[in-house]
Amino acid sequence: MKKIFSLIFATLLVFSLVPATLVSAASDDNELRVGMEAGYPPFNWTQKTQANGAVKIDGSNQYANGYDVQIAKKIAEKLDKKLVIVKTKWDGLLPALTSGKIDAIIAGMSPTAERKKEIDFSQNYYTSQLVVMVRKDGKYANATSINDFKGAKITGQQGVFHYDLIPQMIGATQEPAMSDFSAMRVALEAGTIDGYVGERPEGITAESKNSKFKMITFSEGNGFKTNPDDTQTAVGLRKDDKNLEKINEVLATMSQAEQTKIMDDMVGLQTHSDQEIGFWAQVGAIIKDNGGDFVRAAGMTLFISIIGTFIGTFIGLLIGVFRTAKKSANRALAILQTLVGWVINIYVEIFRGTPMIVQAMVIYYGSAQFLGLSMDKTLAALIIVSINTGAYMSEIVRGGIFAVDTGQFEAASALGMNHGQTMRKIVLPQVIRNILPATGNEFVINIKDTSVLNVISITELFFQGNTVAQQNYQYFQTFTIIAAIYFVLTFTVTRILRFVEKKLDSENYTTGTNQMQLPLKEATIELGGEK
């Protein structure tokens, strides 16, 4: 059903040239690791309990349920494997499969021709119907044909074929595509768009969750012309997966009626529209339900940014010391020094010159696909943030070293200290004081920028906010809470650093200029010669 075309995927296409079979599968053989968004109801969603046959999401306290989960359970049973659900962003599903981080994609994905170049698909397990979601009180609530949307602002999900159908709606304006259904629902409710193209199951859910929405369905001949490839849904597998046959057997035993029944059950499970309560009451309810998860996610955000900033600063200091060292008199050493210098320059330029979100994709999925290295997500996140911060800090440290008076270097040299001793004993302690404000700044930036790590499914604050909002459909309320948590984190960190700076300064320059005005004798006593 969905078609991927995003920029990030294009970047990763290059990796797909490596035959998937050469890549070592990361998972253990008794598990069936299934990737899904767990945020595309009724196909898949995230819930807090095991109720109604939900399955635990790998590495979290939450559970996944939905049509895809029920299908996955049947398949795992047939293969005699333990089902493991891996929550993965839509754009990350294909690379996760080809790199061996998951064994199958069961995520409401359509077997399009493009995808078939990369991976294999099972036979169809659900056929869907296209709809347009509009506001119930809007101009287009009574539309019956795709041509009834003259002047309407319509959009669809980025990288999904829905979006490419909009030109069929004569007279409608095609708005820029949006990243996911959550964003489109928010936009529709807010009135920035008049409708979005989606599919029936998602439409029913959205309608039942939010009484302001109306799903427009079309009778034969009044709807979109589509490719059967797009409206079918199949299980994605690595090329030449030997389980394909068995999976097809399972799917073949399910009649159309059985599919519809499971789907209806799943749509029915979605809780009904929220009672009308005020904004703050809703915020309160969200905090009450998800407070613990938010705190844990904030902890993850803090953890990654603290460690990342710390290691990054250390990398920056090392590079700073290296770069300011005099050229070695030894020829071989001097050449080595030049080479390492080039490597450092390349590192700094590349990591400062590319977005962290892209680095995350390349490092996490690339390491698995190219090097056969299955990296822990959190470890990958720490590495990404550290080396990214290191690139910035190396420049900041350079500035910090320049800010140290040349007299300090000369005095140390005149006393016979070598470069290493001068740096360690004299220069670096002053550099650290000099770069403290910039380091604090980098720390605050890291707290906010770790949100991009949601692309590799790190359960940090933004990811958690998105997960909650996808369940409760209260985007504004949920993200208001998330914004408040981010602010509290950054504000606290800023204050603490300011305090540390003050403390350092008071140690260095205790009584400051006042002291100079005291008569010499008194000053002597006050300055603590007696200690």
Added chain:
Amino acid sequence: MSDIVLDIKNLKKSFGQNEVLKDIHMTVASGEVISIIGSSGSGKSTLLRSINLLEQPTSGEIIYKGENVLKKGYDLNKYRTHLGMVFQSFNLFNNLNVLENVIVAQTTVLKRQRAEAKKIALENLTAVGMDRFVNAKPNQLSGGQKQRVAIARALSMNPDVLLFDEPTSALDPEMVGEVLKTMKELAESGLTMIIVTHEMDFAREVSDRVIFMDKGVVAESGTPEEIFVTPKEERTKEFLTRFLS
């Protein structure tokens, strides 16, 4: 004649096209106090900085204990520990207090035990009258106090020669006296010193020998009496009239 500590031959230094030192010859005997005077730009500070290689000479020789220190592979850091340097702008280490300023090079470069280094530091701080400020940070001291700590720091390395690069030029007039007094005491103790200075009275009183530099060469050299009372060279006379009037 007493032992020669430093023997400088054919020393030249250029900054790009600008030749600052033109063929300098100079010997420094043990226990000798030498003042270098001359107008700004005459090359006297560059000469001093070339002696401990803060400036790399373009050519020439500096013989220390029979070895040319400009020879390839000579251990420069070791050589520098034998030459103390006192700067015009003090250059105390801003991150360390007075005591640590005097200790740090002893423990890191000379590998002295901390207890020993501390004892030596306190002795020298006492000698310059700064022993009561051991816990103060450089920023809390006046210029004269800083310079006296800098002298104690240099002394603690037990140098063979102490180099002074205009040690009082950055001081307020009322602080010049305390630093000169300290230097005079050092001179009387028999330490070998080379002093670049504009304090003519001090140079005359303390020095064994005065060197007058002009345009990158040693224009005249002799006892204080010879230079200040009976200068032979016209340019020496000119300088002194200009300076003393």
